Amino acid sequence: MPRFAANLTMLYNEHPFLDRFAAAAADGFKGVEFLFPYAFAASEMAQRLSDHGLQQVLFNAPPGDWDAGERGLACLPARVDEFRAGIARALEYAQALKCPRIHVMAGLAPAETERAALQATYESNLAWAAVQAKSCGVDVLIEPINTRDIPGFFLNRQDEAHRIVQAIGAPNLKVQFDLYHCQIVEGDVAMKIRQYLPTGRVGHFQLAGVPMRHEPDMGELNYRYLLNVLDEVATECDWEGWVGCEYRPARGAVAGATTAGLGWRALADKT
Ligand SMILES: O=C(O)C(=O)[C@@H](O)CO
Numbered sequence: 001m002p003r004f005a006a007n008l009t010m011l012y013n014e015h016p017f018l019d020r021f022a023a024a025a026a027d028g029f030k031g032v033e034f035l036f037p038y039a040f041a042a043s044e045m046a047q048r049l050s051d052h053g054l055q056q057v058l059f060n061a062p063p064g065d066w067d068a069g070e071r072g073l074a075c076l077p078a079r080v081d082e083f084r085a086g087i088a089r090a091l092e093y094a095q096a097l098k099c100p101r102i103h104v105m106a107g108l109a110p111a112e113t114e115r116a117a118l119q120a121t122y123e124s125n126l127a128w129a130a131v132q133a134k135s136c137g138v139d140v141l142i143e144p145i146n147t148r149d150i151p152g153f154f155l156n157r158q159d160e161a162h163r164i165v166q167a168i169g170a171p172n173l174k175v176q177f178d179l180y181h182c183q184i185v186e187g188d189v190a191m192k193i194r195q196y197l198p199t200g201r202v203g204h205f206q207l208a209g210v211p212m213r214h215e216p217d218m219g220e221l222n223y224r225y226l227l228n229v230l231d232e233v234a235t236e237c238d239w240e241g242w243v244g245c246e247y248r249p250a251r252g253a254v255a256g257a258t259t260a261g262l263g264w265r266a267l268a269d270k271t
Pocket residue numbers: 035060103105143145178181206246
């Protein structure tokens with residue numbers, strides 16, 4: 001079974017951010033991911049990883065002004081310099097945290113800009129980022145995201161993401177396959193795992209229950225079935241990546257809420 005990584009942005013919100021590393025390790029996680037490390041010194045985070053025997057498996061490149069509603073810069077023609085500076089910063093953190101992949105968010109499509117111009121900027125930015133990342137041994141990931149959570153997000157579908165990755169043809173440019181977004185946008189999730197994982201273009205998975213983005217055992221997706229499919233296909237194609245647990249615990253941020261909700265991990269048992 002692919003390994004589960006705790007998403008420290010969404011899980012363990014009952015603890016201050018830097019204390020979430022210890023909490024995840026205490027629950028048996030060996031890997032962690034989060035959205036953004038930039039409010040903290042890389043050395044401080046590297047120390048937490050080492051103290052708790054954790055691997056950093058993923059984080060995001062700078063997304064622009066998140067608090068002002070920005071959700072990535074990669075498709076924005078007027079922001080190329082800022083995009084490039086953000087990739088350089090992300091790669092510095094990736095090296096300090098020994099993290100083998102970064103997620104580059106596409107951004108919101110401005111209504112006044114032609115889709116073709118956004119697409120051209122997106123593809124040239126991704127090609128550039130992949131070259132920079134390659135020299136650091138890092139994969140660049142793109143993630144289709146549903147427009148209920150992020151209205152106007154530029155990249156929404158698995159097929160679009162795979163077309164882009166194929167067209168650019170950089171071996172370290174891959175798709176971040178978030179099963180939660182896939183179910184909301186297009187469904188047929190099990191068949192999409194079967195279709196896309198063997199291509200070699202999937203760099204990472206994430207999961208959450210649908211529709212509320214709570215624990216995977218809450219909601220309309222049958223994760224016992226899906227995790228068995230993932231396991232079967234990953235074994236067939238020797239895929240050894242991680243599955244990020246990117247959900248908001250239903251019990252909220254009260255003491256013990258994240259740990260109390262982890263019973264769903266038994267769904268991954270093949271019994
Ligand atoms: O929202 C998600 O899904 C993510 O993976 C984040 O990195 C981006 O919002």
